[in-house]
Amino acid sequence: MKLPASVTIKEVGPRDGLQNEKRILPAADKIAWVNRLSDTGLSYIEVSSFVHPKWIPALADAAEVFAGIERKPDVTYAALVPNLNGLERALSAGADEVNVFLSASEAHSRKNINKSIAEAVQAVKEVTQQGLAAGKQVRGYISTVFGCPYEGAVALDTVERLCEELFSFGIYEISVGDTIGVANPQQVELVLERLLRSFPAGQFAMHFHNTYGMALANVLKSLEAGITVYDSSCGGLGGCPYAPGASGNAATNDLVHMLHKMGIQTQVDEDKLLGASRLIEQKLEAALPSHVYQARKHQTVSR
């Protein structure tokens, strides 16, 4: 098995995790958590989302959170941005990097953001151009690549075409999203075989959810395909809006642990991550889905 020597983890817990949690935390708790995450060795944290507060009330305090965090020079603090208004707010808040998103499924796009895919592409184009003009790097999420909660199967032709468009706008990396956690390792292999025929592996990140427990198996296939960037959430926070009670994003704890066991470097300190996980579990008062966290939470660690 051929594996990369090192991997970059993009921590999406404060955004993708918290946006799907029942309990809405005060900004101070989010700030404390982001600060703890900054201290783990993670080089990238998606701090919040500047979508309209009406859509995601849990993240209505995005500007306050950005204003409150202590920034480390070697950490990128990114923001999710849906449109030009969101971009303006993200830039005022001082987001280091802009993340845009669209869906590969027409039905999911309409239900999620009330836009067709074509309209979403147009919005992404505008935000990307303005973001780049403001001197920010722009990263793109394509969601429901491995399946849609409304349409089921998603056409790989669509995914490939969207990648082409997004890269043509100047987006430096596309996060290939398994939004509802239905991807299986064989499908991951097939999707990546297809995408890597047209684009270099270094331009992709994988974004798995652990809804059906397959996230790490899917990561394994992606590693073998040469992908070296992975999105995950501290503690495995996040749930799934389409499956009440389900696990959330791939857990940063479990992902980093598996990578380290296989000799792959991440720069993330597992003990410090345990501490950051304890903090958010206490704030949310709900057991985190991460297996490593649950197996280790009672251990004494020095920090």
Place this chain on the structure above:
Amino acid sequence: MKLPASVTIKEVGPRDGLQNEKRILPAADKIAWVNRLSDTGLSYIEVSSFVHPKWIPALADAAEVFAGIERKPDVTYAALVPNLNGLERALSAGADEVNVFLSASEAHSRKNINKSIAEAVQAVKEVTQQGLAAGKQVRGYISTVFGCPYEGAVALDTVERLCEELFSFGIYEISVGDTIGVANPQQVELVLERLLRSFPAGQFAMHFHNTYGMALANVLKSLEAGITVYDSSCGGLGGCPYAPGASGNAATNDLVHMLHKMGIQTQVDEDKLLGASRLIEQKLEAALPSHVYQARKHQTVSR
């Protein structure tokens, strides 16, 4: 990725699952659960253990459970047996098949059964000979193959030698055990490369625990190595005696779901398995670790 067309699941929940659960169930509950499991399409159920009740009080009622279950002709009802006394009890109870066990780690062997590995091999030899003489097939577990809670790393030379001895006694299949869930996919590949140099893949089963969330990733590597028999527990029951709060065995639900998604047949009906999982969750009054179960438990299914 080359995958087998079909896989056999050996359900170990009633034994390996319940032996590690805090709550001790009455025999009637176990009988009801085994009967539900028999109805899912599973062809193999390890019903209980005939170790001394002093060691595992949770399974002291093994004979009563065997006497109470309704047997289906196409299901093998197996029993774990530590010694000749246990074998006698298992045979009286009408176990279809005998499972023997030993550890690949000297320290774990002594702590677990108060025997050296050499003494354990001798006991396994006696039980196997007598079991075969009684007309039963005998299956062997080797535990701590991927790591020991006391010694850490375990020598592959020892594992290979133990396989050779067990097969020479007439054991038809060895279940390669990751007792504490520390195996990682790269290690699985290395261990299987080594074992399959000397023995055919058809003589092995893999027995993973999901303590650190890697069970399905480890299954994936085993499938690619040609292994077609897997131990798992309904709902992911079992915990880990060395990590309070940790996940248990690979969950039958998650395993079967992943296999089916990849087009691999198992004969197990996922809806019926959901029903059997609900039953045991209600009896234990503790949330099952299976991801598929948690994502689907609120769904209405016809049976």
